[in-house]
Amino acid sequence: MGGNPVPIPTKNPDDRILCIEDLRKSALKKLPREVADFINCGSTDQITIHENTTAYNKYRVRSRVLIDVSKADTSTICFGQRSSFPLGCSPAGIQGLAHPDGELATARACAKKGVPMAISSFANYSIKDIRSAGLGVGPIKHAMQMYTLKNRELEEGIIREAERQGCTAIFLTADSPVLGVRYNEWRNDFRTPDGLGFPIYGWDTEKIRKQTHDDSFTNITDDSHNWARDIPWLRSVTNMEIWIKGVVTAEDTLMAIQLGCDGIIVSNHGGRQLDGVPATIDALPECVAAAQGRIRIHVDGGIRSGTDMFKAIALGAEYCWVGRPIFWGLS
Numbered sequence: 001m002g003g004n005p006v007p008i009p010t011k012n013p014d015d016r017i018l019c020i021e022d023l024r025k026s027a028l029k030k031l032p033r034e035v036a037d038f039i040n041c042g043s044t045d046q047i048t049i050h051e052n053t054t055a056y057n058k059y060r061v062r063s064r065v066l067i068d069v070s071k072a073d074t075s076t077i078c079f080g081q082r083s084s085f086p087l088g089c090s091p092a093g094i095q096g097l098a099h100p101d102g103e104l105a106t107a108r109a110c111a112k113k114g115v116p117m118a119i120s121s122f123a124n125y126s127i128k129d130i131r132s133a134g135l136g137v138g139p140i141k142h143a144m145q146m147y148t149l150k151n152r153e154l155e156e157g158i159i160r161e162a163e164r165q166g167c168t169a170i171f172l173t174a175d176s177p178v179l180g181v182r183y184n185e186w187r188n189d190f191r192t193p194d195g196l197g198f199p200i201y202g203w204d205t206e207k208i209r210k211q212t213h214d215d216s217f218t219n220i221t222d223d224s225h226n227w228a229r230d231i232p233w234l235r236s237v238t239n240m241e242i243w244i245k246g247v248v249t250a251e252d253t254l255m256a257i258q259l260g261c262d263g264i265i266v267s268n269h270g271g272r273q274l275d276g277v278p279a280t281i282d283a284l285p286e287c288v289a290a291a292q293g294r295i296r297i298h299v300d301g302g303i304r305s306g307t308d309m310f311k312a313i314a315l316g317a318e319y320c321w322v323g324r325p326i327f328w329g330l331s
């Protein structure tokens with residue numbers, strides 16, 4: 001007995017990552033200010049981004065008891081493939097901001113966990129490299145996110161490449177005729193950092209850095225996008241599933257059904273586009289009621305826990321997706 005007590009090597013309990021909020025805080029310590037702002041902020045008054053997460057707190061779970069959960073199975077089907085649980089990685093551009101491997105690391109993680117990933121058209125790696133990274137780990141389906149582009153040949157080229165690489169679905173992002181008004185990006189003059197390109201659009205770092213962030217977006221995407229022109233065109237050029245990402249109303253759910261789309265993602269772009277639109281968990285029941293089972297419905301925006309996923313599924317979503325947690329994990 002006696003002597004000096006042996007110091008027990010304990011990790012600082014505050015550094016332990018037990019939930020997504022811990023992951024967010026940890027990422028904040030590592031990312032440069034302008035990068036953290038780009039990822040974490042929403043548009044104008046931050047109303048929608050704030051409500052996306054807080055709205056979940058309004059809903060309570062009517063829990064039933066004395067149910068045998070010893071063989072609980074969280075798996076489900078997404079894009080015709082078994083998924084280990086109902087959560088995929090939303091399309092999110094410029095993942096190279098958070099880790100040099102960017103979308104490659106996300107693809108590997110998704111394959112390891114047996115969940116799908118949607119490839120952003122503003123990814124820092126090619127569709128082929130991202131697909132290969134995932135397939136190197138396991139067979140997993142990917143969706144290809146698209147915007148309506150000014151250059152139809154380029155748009156069709158991306159679709160062909162997505163088909164060649166075995167993507168299953170197109171997520172047509174419909175809530176972004178222009179980039180949202182994001183004061184943080186303007187204040188910081190945020191530009192994609194040196195060394196990162198947009199290979200899917202054939203843009204190298206030099207070309208990107210010469211333009212403001214908003215101009216990069218506006219120069220390539222088409223703000224005259226519309227249902228009547230663009231959905232039949234997409235249908236005419238591909239057999240991939242067509243999903244509309246960014247729906248928050250019954251009216252647009254009905255448009256997607258009328259035009260023969262395969263699914264909608266109830267999404268407000270994580271509060272980064274038009275501010276003041278409803279939280280997605282609040283918009284979901286309206287879309288589900290309008291659909292009456294005639295179209296698949298997924299949801300993203302503010303989902304930060306299994307309980308959030310449970311609530312979204314209870315309110316009619318088939319599947320959930322997350323955006324920002326990808327960056328926090330990568331960092």
Ligand SMILES: Cc1cc2nc3c(=O)[nH]c(=O)nc-3n(C[C@H](O)[C@H](O)[C@H](O)COP(=O)(O)O)c2cc1C
Binds near residue numbers: 300321
């Ligand atoms: C940094 C960042 C980049 C994003 N890039 C895209 C994109 O390229 N295309 C797209 O359709 N949505 C994009 N999104 C929106 C996500 O797909 C998704 O709708 C949103 O992040 C979900 O909300 P959450 O971040 O609260 O989970 C991006 C989101 C973030 C945070």
Ligand SMILES: CCCCCCC(=O)C(=O)O
Binds near residue numbers: 092093094122216217
């Ligand atoms: C010029 C790069 C634009 C990336 C856009 C990604 C996106 O949709 C976002 O919300 O940010």
